[in-house]
Amino acid sequence: MYIMSMIRLINMTKRFGKTVAVKNADLEIEKGELVVFLGPSGCGKTTTLRCIAGLENPEEGEIYIDNEMVNDLPTLDRDVGFVFQHYALFPHMSAYQNISFPLRAMKHKKSDIEREVMKVAELLRIDKILQFKPSHLSGGDLQSVALARALVIKPKVFLLDEPLSTLDAEFREEARTMIKKIHLEIGATTIYVTHDQMEAMAIADRIVTMNLGEIQQIDAPEYVYHNPVNMFVANFLGSPGMNFIDCSLEENNTLKLGLDGKILQINEKIVKKIKAVGEDKAVLMMGIRPEDIKLSFKKDVYGFDMKVTIVEEIGPENIVNLRSGDHVVKVLTDPDILPKTGETVWAVPDQDKIRIFDQQTKKEIL
Amino acid sequence: MPTIVLKNVVKKFGKIVALNEIDLDIKEGEFFVLVGPTGAGKTTTLRVVSGLEKIDSGELLFGKEDATALSPAERDVAFVYQSFSLYPQMTVRKNLEFPLRSPMYRESGEEINSRVEHVADLLHITPLLDRMPDALSGGEMQRVGIGRAIVRKPQIFLMDEPLSDLDAKLREELRVELRQIQSDLKTTTLYVTHDQVEAMSMGDRVAVLNEGVIHQIGTPKEVYRKPSDLFVAGFIGNPKMNFLSCKIVEGASPALDLEKGLIHVSLSEKMAKKVRGFSKKEGLIMGIRPEAIILHREKGKSRLEAAVLFLEHFGSMNIINLQIGEKILKIRTHPTQTVKQKEKVWLEFEEEHMILFDEETGKSLAIG
Incomplete structure (x- = not known):
């Protein structure tokens, strides 16, 4: 019909x-x-x-x-x-x-x-x-x-x-x-x-x-x-919206992040994806939603360290604001997770939820 | 930075009591939020503190000093309003310099420059300094407006819904920035909003007002988890707390009868003990937050049957709207939870999150 x-x-x-x-x-x-x-x-x-x-x-x-x-x-x-x-x-x-x-x-x-x-x-x-x-x-x-x-x-x-x-x-x-x-x-x-x-x-x-x-x-x-x-x-879309960190692909399944060159270990699936579309030399943007990041209080190679600025307790959840240089990353957590202002934590993105965008066209690369 | 103390403050406009015996004790360097619906008395409180309104009775102290005798200018407060009027014929820089050039503050050119640049840096508006206001977006204008208030380092910030004219997205960003600036400057701040998320997110402490009366003062967590009455419980939280009519059924093990016999919810020994102590057994309301209700696909003891109205996807969570008799109940679930329209489901209430209220007085009686 x-x-x-x-x-x-x-x-x-x-x-x-x-x-x-x-x-x-x-x-x-x-x-x-x-x-x-x-x-x-x-x-x-x-x-x-x-x-x-x-x-x-x-x-x-x-x-x-x-x-x-x-x-x-x-x-x-x-x-x-x-x-x-x-x-x-x-x-x-x-x-x-x-x-x-x-x-x-x-x-x-x-x-x-x-x-x-x-x-x-x-x-x-x-x-x-x-x-x-x-x-x-x-x-x-x-x-x-x-x-x-x-x-x-x-x-x-x-x-x-x-x-x-x-x-x-x-x-x-x-x-x-x-x-x-x-x-x-x-x-x-x-x-x-x-x-x-x-x-x-x-x-x-x-x-x-x-x-x-x-x-x-x-x-x-x-x-x-x-x-x-x-x-x-x-x-x-999203409250807060997706976080972005500029990055580029490096050797050994890692991303070099725009956060003072910090290195983030990523899984091979993402690397293959990036290579498949020929963007392995490009300046990229990693996108990750606030609810897809876990906070770790000790070093984690699958995460990157940032400083806690403000914790917003909005009831059923908290928004933890992290900063490193000019970069701000927001993380949604359970209401009982209350890191202290100034504390260093590791933001550990869920590997399956990482999205990669082309920094120039702003489009997602798949 | 002084404390701000209001004792028994009454303010009337003709026959209308705008503030009815308000008591506030705002600490040095605190970010204190007044939240409530239109007409609650929030803005009147701000205007009383600023000296724009005189109080009819009660006391207003800055530190130990009686502030009622001080003129608005002597009170050294800076007001940030909902919509900003920047001087249209002046650049952003000139707008920011303006308060420092007033006869009261007359600063040296060097000092003015360094202060303006510091404030511009704080608010991320350095690239805009040479622009005219008509070349700014709404969010940029609001930043400049805030800059103009903080540039002269006042003793107290009074902010009256400074973000409410902005787009939702921008509001979310600016509320964190404002909070950051305040925590850097440590200026005692009184902030008014009708938006409870903003209040929760920004306040060290929050006062919930309605119709000129303060219902509760506490940290965001306290007002969310331990609301003092039905008004606070319903006002704080999005979606709203769910309310069901309730009475206590006594017996060997007490239970809660919800919605006039729709379901009997049995209680654990710990809860039963608390409930036995209540003098009132009927005419109660049981309040429960959307995240404290568990959805089941099967019938079960103490589970309330409901029909799915519709589901709202918010990405990081879902809200499921359910019909129970005449009422709509909302529950918050993991984003992967799915349901079909009109599907039958069964609800379990987490008893440690149930709050009972006296329907008549509205007061909270017990907390799980």
């Missing part, structure tokens, strides 16, 4: 003056998928979303929604529901009036409106607060009302632009769970924009990681995390 995609971008480019905000974006989103656009400020994620919504017009490329090219369609005719970072609710209207507004604008029957609003309100658990005006609602409730207003028109596509970023951290987690739960229940095609990788990992079917206007990688959360295509993605 041929499955048609719900949203399709072909070679889309959007400029603001001389700045290229989005460059040659190619993307397909299936019906019912929840896709997250992830990246730092200025990476083009919101601009891409606004192009799909029709709030911006790209200079080049095509945008399809449900197989119809929509480049020239105004926002209202694209059948998208949009939720902004700042909820943009009408302050003089009650929650009920806000939610029902789009249906009233479309001249639906009063009884239909009431039924639809109540359905969405129950789904979002705001049916008890419908008579209140926005000034009487908490941040979490305001966000739910904004979501309800977008959901009530049953759009083909649901577009969310950093919907949780103005909420306090404590509501953010709850709201995130709610959005995921609703998505599982109603299965609307959804694009969700955020700079927070935890949020992206938590809710996405697939993550589109962006940087400097370009799509870096499109994959499922777990897959991107374990198979990042380049150093940017490897570092952006």
Whole structure:
């Protein structure tokens, strides 16, 4: 069976003056998928979303929604529901009036409106607060009302632009769970924009990681995390992100590290890999995730020594920050491992988890 | 570097009590964090210490000196705000020099240079010294803003959510840098945030506030492992602590009845002993952290049945969301743990990590 995609971008480019905000974006989103656009400020994620919504017009490329090219369609005719970072609710209207507004604008029957609003309100658990005006609602409730207003028109596509970023951290987690739960229940095609990788990992079917206007990688959360295509993605995903140390291949299965020429013993598998792609003479970058490093308090040839700077005790785990010259390496440990500031420890990477990148192209070599 | 002491401080805005009998004792050179939701009174506390707000009653001491009589300038504090306003017409260097050129501090040109360069070095902004603010990224601007606060070596740093306008990634980097700088300078620091991870990661000690009241003061580990009440237990930790309604079933060996008879969890002799001492046996809440719940594929004694809602992959761990009646429970597992949606699983609660609370007062009663 041929499955048609719900949203399709072909070679889309959007400029603001001389700045290229989005460059040659190619993307397909299936019906019912929840896709997250992830990246730092200025990476083009919101601009891409606004192009799909029709709030911006790209200079080049095509945008399809449900197989119809929509480049020239105004926002209202694209059948998208949009939720902004700042909820943009009408302050003089009650929650009920806000939610029902789009249906009233479309001249639906009063009884239909009431039924639809109540359905969405129950789904979002705001049916008890419908008579209140926005000034009487908490941040979490305001966000739910904004979501309800977008959901009530049953759009083909649901577009969310950093919907949780103005909420306090404590509501953010709850709201995130709610959005995921609703998505599982109603299965609307959804694009969700955020700079927070935890949020992206938590809710996405697939993550589109962006940087400097370009799509870096499109994959499922777990897959991107374990198979990042380049150093940017490897570092952006993960809390903390992947550690990098510049290195080069030496004799006897060792890497010479950029940490004052320290030598790290590695297994033959990695050496073979590097040689197979002809990078044995190149300047390389070793990547290792904070959870894939063990700390040893005595010398270990499969590790390298660094000094402990700061230990962050964040509850279920600790982040141990290590330094040597300008290099910082972060290690995730059990909460009971508490090395002292200034102490020398050996960071021992799990050999199977070491990844090697080309320092010039920033791409992983395999 | 002085200590900062607040005794019984009350601050009202009209009828609203913003600070309700606040007691704080911040040690010399300490990195002290105030954490709580919006409206907790964190920023008001900072403003009271800085002299921007007058207190209605109570005492404020710097060392042994009564600070209430001192003007903001005399208090020698440096404020770092959430969003920075750098002077747009000045280079980064000029922005950093500015506080040292004020009539109060008038320093020699040589001294100014060396201080600016030292601060630039600390904050890794040396290459930016000749740039104008509009050529800086958000993170770079915030670094310069912090630099401007620390360049004149104040007695006390007051930081009001200095990282909250930044991207998550940048926040993570800067929080370690800030902590490092503070530990190098050993300047007494009062830091405000609503982000509990930031609080845990940065604070020597943390005060958890809500609605103008301090709920608990302790090291990050203490507030995480031994929360004084339901508010602290729910606020600190991500994902949140799980809460189940609970009563103690007495008998030859006491057990916990969870969620109105959904499950009876039997207790070890050690725990049973503690529980026997409780005056209250009903109207309790059992709190347990997501990492203290073990997931089983088989039924078993004291194991609670649950249905899988969905799984969140975070790379270094997974969070599994489970439905139990009307409640969602979250458990934290190894990243290789997989489950299917709607699958039935059984949960074991690690009793040494269970905390019981009085539902009425919210107070913690016992800790496993």
